[in-house]
Amino acid sequence: MLEIKVTKTTTPKAKPDENNLGFGTHYTDHMFRMDxxxxxxxxxxxxxxYQPISLDPAAMVFHYAQESFEGMKAYRTAEGQVQLFRPEKNAERLQSTHERLCIPTIPVEDFVQAVKALVDVDCDWVPSAPGTSLYLRPFTIATEPHLGVKPSATYEFIVIASPSGAYYAEGLDPVKIYVEDEYVRATPGGTGFIKCGGNYAASLAGQMKAHDLGYSQVLWLDGVKRKYVEEVGSMNCFFKIDGVIRTAPTVGTVLPGITRMSCIELLRDWGYTVDCDTRLSIQEVMDAAHAGKLEEVFGTGTAAVVSPVGKLYYEGDEVTVNDGNIGEVTQRLYDTLTGIQWGVLPDEKGWIVKV
Incomplete structure (x- = not known):
């Protein structure tokens, strides 16, 4: 168990308006750090x-991108209890990221303890307005001042927290998705299955192109054949085609999302056939849409939880999903996951960790 030293701020910040939080714009009074x-x-x-970080200009994170991060949330129930959703899974995924980037791993129990400790100190920052939460960003950076490509000799693990509202300004309204066929997000043997900043920096060109064309997010295709669907921006993506729910397999180019794995468990409990092992081509998706068999499309992720997709655009062809409405499965998943997270529904799966 970590022996965490706590130094509280002498100048606490004013809390933001819980009904106008936005996402990722406000930060709490404290931060966790470990070297x-x-x-x-x-x-x-x-x-x-909470304060700026002082680093040498030669710190390796700036030059060789040896860094990692996670995203998770703390929720306040109607009774005032603060709780986390499957934090051990974030810890395990961070370990996987660290291993791929040659960063020393952090024990799962230490990661969870660090997150819980920060949330406990800043528990007054966990908002209680409907749909709000305390977003948590654990991250690791290489700090050794050295100009040379090698694993750093020193690192810092930090956790910051941000009271946040809905990830998408449009809320649970179906979003418009642009299928990217020029740029690629990940290739086999690369870093597509981990959470590192380089993945997201490389995705910005496609994201900006989509926004310029009036679309909210990018659906990425595989990096080899530009044929199979993979992820949507910061989310995993599901397709309900003729009663079967499909999502890209996590075989090294797709992030193994915690919300993704939770949705798969719930869907199978509810009796749905879920295929997360077979690749799905974008042409199959578009053909199903034109045949009236593409019943629902939705993204899943910590920030947005479940996000319905109303339109897909691929090579000049735009299709509307479910008449632009939220699908039955999408709505049920959103209601169930958020119900468990905010303590409205019972936690029958053992996913909740109380702070």
Whole structure:
């Protein structure tokens, strides 16, 4: 167990309006920090006032992008209890990211303890307005000042927190998706299955192109054949075709989302056939849409939870999904997941960790 030193701020911030939070724009009073030194391991866990980070200009994170991050939330129930949703899964995924990027791993129990400790110190920042939560951003950066391509000898693990509202300004309204066939997000053997900033930086060109054309997000195709559907921006993507629910397999180019795995479990509990092992081509999706068999499309992720898709655009062809309305399965998944997260529905799966 970590022995976390806590230093509280002497100048607490004013809390933002819970009904006008936006997403990722406000930050709490404190942050968690822990250092890694080669030969010593992870050490000096602490919570201190939220503040700028001082780094040498030669810090390796700036030059060789050796860094990782996670995204998760803390929720306040109607009774005032603060709770997390499957934090151990975020810890396990961070370990996978660290292994791929040659960063020393953090034990699952230490990660969960760090997150819980910060949320406990800043528990007054967990909002209670409907649809709000405290978004948590754990991340690791390489801090050794060295110009040379190698694993860093020092790192810092940090957790910050941001009270947030809905990820999409349009809320649960179906979004318009642009299928990207010029740029690629990930290729086999690369870093598509982990959460690192480089993946997101490389996706910006496609994202900007989609926005310029009036679309909210990008649906990425595989990087080899530009044929099979993979992810939607910051979300995994599901397609309900002729009664069967399909999503891209996590075989090295798709992020294994925690909301994704939770949706698959729920859907199978409800008796749906879920195929998450067979690749699905974009042509199959478009053909199903034109044949009236594309019943629902939705994205899943921590930030948006479940986001319905109303339109898909691919190579000059735009199709409307479910008449632009939220599908029955999409709505049920959203209601169930958020119900569990906010304590409205019972946690029959053992997914909730109380702070």
């Amino acid at each position: 890694y030194t080669e030969g010593q391991g992870w050490h000096s866990p602490r919570i201190e006032p």
